[in-house]
Amino acid sequence: MSELTLQAKELDAADALAPVRSRFLLDDVVYLDGNSLGALPAHVPDRIADVVRREWGELRIRSWEESGWWTAPERIGDRIAPLVGAAPGQVVVGDSTSVNVFKAVVAAARMAGEERTEILVDATTFPTDGYIAESAARLTGRTLRAVTPAEVPHALGPRTAAVLLNHVDYRTGRLHDLPSLTAAIHAAGALAVWDLCHSAGALPVGLDAHGVDLAVGCTYKYLNGGPGSPAFLYVRRELQPRFDSPLPGWNSHAEPFGMQPSYDPAPGAVRGRVGTPDILSMLSLEAALEVWEGVGIDAVRAKSLALTDFFLSCVAHYAGDRVESVTPTAHGERGSQVSLRCENAGDVMKRLIEAGVVGDFRPPDVLRFGFTPLYTSFAEAERAARVLGAVLG
Amino acid sequence: MSELTLQAKELDAADALAPVRSRFLLDDVVYLDGNSLGALPAHVPDRIADVVRREWGELRIRSWEESGWWTAPERIGDRIAPLVGAAPGQVVVGDSTSVNVFKAVVAAARMAGEERTEILVDATTFPTDGYIAESAARLTGRTLRAVTPAEVPHALGPRTAAVLLNHVDYRTGRLHDLPSLTAAIHAAGALAVWDLCHSAGALPVGLDAHGVDLAVGCTYKYLNGGPGSPAFLYVRRELQPRFDSPLPGWNSHAEPFGMQPSYDPAPGAVRGRVGTPDILSMLSLEAALEVWEGVGIDAVRAKSLALTDFFLSCVAHYAGDRVESVTPTAHGERGSQVSLRCENAGDVMKRLIEAGVVGDFRPPDVLRFGFTPLYTSFAEAERAARVLGAVLG
Numbered sequence: 001m002s003e004l005t006l007q008a009k010e011l012d013a014a015d016a017l018a019p020v021r022s023r024f025l026l027d028d029v030v031y032l033d034g035n036s037l038g039a040l041p042a043h044v045p046d047r048i049a050d051v052v053r054r055e056w057g058e059l060r061i062r063s064w065e066e067s068g069w070w071t072a073p074e075r076i077g078d079r080i081a082p083l084v085g086a087a088p089g090q091v092v093v094g095d096s097t098s099v100n101v102f103k104a105v106v107a108a109a110r111m112a113g114e115e116r117t118e119i120l121v122d123a124t125t126f127p128t129d130g131y132i133a134e135s136a137a138r139l140t141g142r143t144l145r146a147v148t149p150a151e152v153p154h155a156l157g158p159r160t161a162a163v164l165l166n167h168v169d170y171r172t173g174r175l176h177d178l179p180s181l182t183a184a185i186h187a188a189g190a191l192a193v194w195d196l197c198h199s200a201g202a203l204p205v206g207l208d209a210h211g212v213d214l215a216v217g218c219t220y221k222y223l224n225g226g227p228g229s230p231a232f233l234y235v236r237r238e239l240q241p242r243f244d245s246p247l248p249g250w251n252s253h254a255e256p257f258g259m260q261p262s263y264d265p266a267p268g269a270v271r272g273r274v275g276t277p278d279i280l281s282m283l284s285l286e287a288a289l290e291v292w293e294g295v296g297i298d299a300v301r302a303k304s305l306a307l308t309d310f311f312l313s314c315v316a317h318y319a320g321d322r323v324e325s326v327t328p329t330a331h332g333e334r335g336s337q338v339s340l341r342c343e344n345a346g347d348v349m350k351r352l353i354e355a356g357v358v359g360d361f362r363p364p365d366v367l368r369f370g371f372t373p374l375y376t377s378f379a380e381a382e383r384a385a386r387v388l389g390a391v392l393g
Numbered sequence: 394m395s396e397l398t399l400q401a402k403e404l405d406a407a408d409a410l411a412p413v414r415s416r417f418l419l420d421d422v423v424y425l426d427g428n429s430l431g432a433l434p435a436h437v438p439d440r441i442a443d444v445v446r447r448e449w450g451e452l453r454i455r456s457w458e459e460s461g462w463w464t465a466p467e468r469i470g471d472r473i474a475p476l477v478g479a480a481p482g483q484v485v486v487g488d489s490t491s492v493n494v495f496k497a498v499v500a501a502a503r504m505a506g507e508e509r510t511e512i513l514v515d516a517t518t519f520p521t522d523g524y525i526a527e528s529a530a531r532l533t534g535r536t537l538r539a540v541t542p543a544e545v546p547h548a549l550g551p552r553t554a555a556v557l558l559n560h561v562d563y564r565t566g567r568l569h570d571l572p573s574l575t576a577a578i579h580a581a582g583a584l585a586v587w588d589l590c591h592s593a594g595a596l597p598v599g600l601d602a603h604g605v606d607l608a609v610g611c612t613y614k615y616l617n618g619g620p621g622s623p624a625f626l627y628v629r630r631e632l633q634p635r636f637d638s639p640l641p642g643w644n645s646h647a648e649p650f651g652m653q654p655s656y657d658p659a660p661g662a663v664r665g666r667v668g669t670p671d672i673l674s675m676l677s678l679e680a681a682l683e684v685w686e687g688v689g690i691d692a693v694r695a696k697s698l699a700l701t702d703f704f705l706s707c708v709a710h711y712a713g714d715r716v717e718s719v720t721p722t723a724h725g726e727r728g729s730q731v732s733l734r735c736e737n738a739g740d741v742m743k744r745l746i747e748a749g750v751v752g753d754f755r756p757p758d759v760l761r762f763g764f765t766p767l768y769t770s771f772a773e774a775e776r777a778a779r780v781l782g783a784v785l786g
Contacts, residue, residue, distance in 0.1 A: 025446075036454050037453055039450075045446050049441075052677070055620075058420070060433075060751070061751060062751075064430075097668050097669070098643065099667055127652050128642045131656040171652075228672040229673075231668075246495075246528055246532060247492060247525065248525065250491065250521035261539070263520075274489055275491035276489055278620075278621040278673075278674035280621075280677055281672070281674045282621070
């Protein structure tokens, strides 16, 4: 047994989260792509079968009330809230991340007022945020400017309406400084909109504590909600009365079954709803969130950093200088993934997958390995690095 | 056996669609709410179990390609297309109806040009269409005017950008004249956007034949996709190159995995996509569409009219003048539901449901009974009317 194998064994033995792995259905593949699609929680199949056969098949229309379908978006939002540091009543689930980015950026621009004519967006963002922010700017008569997160403090000014930033960079895994960037944005009188796709469920976010204005996040990555499970929208409580949605669907009406011709928005997080929620995807997410029972986000963060530290050590040992990490080594700047740059990265990832190590490839040259502390072991981190070394030859 | 019971028996015996009922999981409840939530097709539970356990649980991220998840929105769109009279490549599935109304109305206004400053909306519409159209008008600098479908021809003019109409009125069940209204809208140089929520899967629509510009529709009513299954968007082929989406998410990019910072829209129906599709709800819909194997929409329409004719006769017999039908008697003006007005309608519906006849109540005084020819029998129509008569006392 090599020294690293032994070390992995010891780390796993000391890992308080190790038993949580049994809450998932896994096999002997090393699955390091939970930052793209989380693994299947073990109890979800039975829950979904019940939703389909009994709630839909037997109760049918009655389930909107009797099975709690109608209130699922805000109920599940409240289940996610503590994982992102939000008190109840501020998070609602529904629609895709892109649609929620649209709601958030348009609403933020409107709250900022007409005289603030510019929206800033993270130039290194996952593309959809940039495309949607451009549309939001166009429709609200603002201009959009792309700047790197580091440039944000200098780009802010009296014309800035809102800033859309990613908490963790999807490509490099860099964690941005949410507290200080939010403070800088507020100092300029603008609104901070955070995209938490790569941080929700992976590390503490502290939305309330840091006074974030609006946030959106993905639920099928570190929250394991299933393929395309609906995203979430956070609107800080004090801003909710001024949240003026560009998608004022009937689900956000104060009296949705009153069938009123005029729109009267509901109070609270419900105002972020739009149309009929996709119940199967939504209740899969709700069931998936049960794996968090008794698990604190701080413990998850501690294990995440230990896992990525250990993986980086193993990579240094097995792959040496044939790869270059683009993920920051400083803990305060690292999300829950490690991104490695290498030659022929697309081909390398194919061979890794064939060898039972699943990460993903992001053009032009990045291998991404996501670490989900709920189910990833140190032994897997070591094995992944070892296989990578072998694949690189 | 009463005369009506006997007649129902004969009608059922002669019904070529009667065997299709066995493709659904039903019980002895008379379910006349398929216009709100379609019943569960019998093979859907096994299909969803496979999607969850194998496609998500075992293949995980690989399923986006290997299980055809990525292309599901346009593949399922093409499966719906023939049911609404559309050639392939013009329908895409995803997001809620409300979100698709937003895409369609904004895109229509943009195609109409800046000099056309007014959007017309059906004043009798299901409320969400009006709320969303108001938002679309506000964001594109247009004014919104609510007119009844009958008033549309006179309200049209050189300033009209687009008209959003319902094919079937959700409350009364009235079928509007899509061909002639579309022709009138086109004669005024405006674009016709049709909401097919209460017609798709219930009657022939003829989108291509009548030159409809854009359309949206619901899949959890007569298409039985399951609670909150994603809606569909139709963009006529000739208009697709000019379809300028207000929700240009990464799924609508020409090269979605190129991760380009600039937006370059995909050609075709895919341009109507936004974010990651909700796979569980979407594949439930895909499976549900298999019940249409060998079933033509014309046969469905013929049975629908026979069912509602027969139900109206039975209601006249059992309930007499204690109810008043607000659904047109002329076939050309009737959708696939019967709406009856009566005193204390909310209470009457509660008692009907207790007695095993499920319809729904729409304020202030309407009982709705939806007829889904794929699984509703004439015997059920007779029984529903008989129970209604008894409940009314």
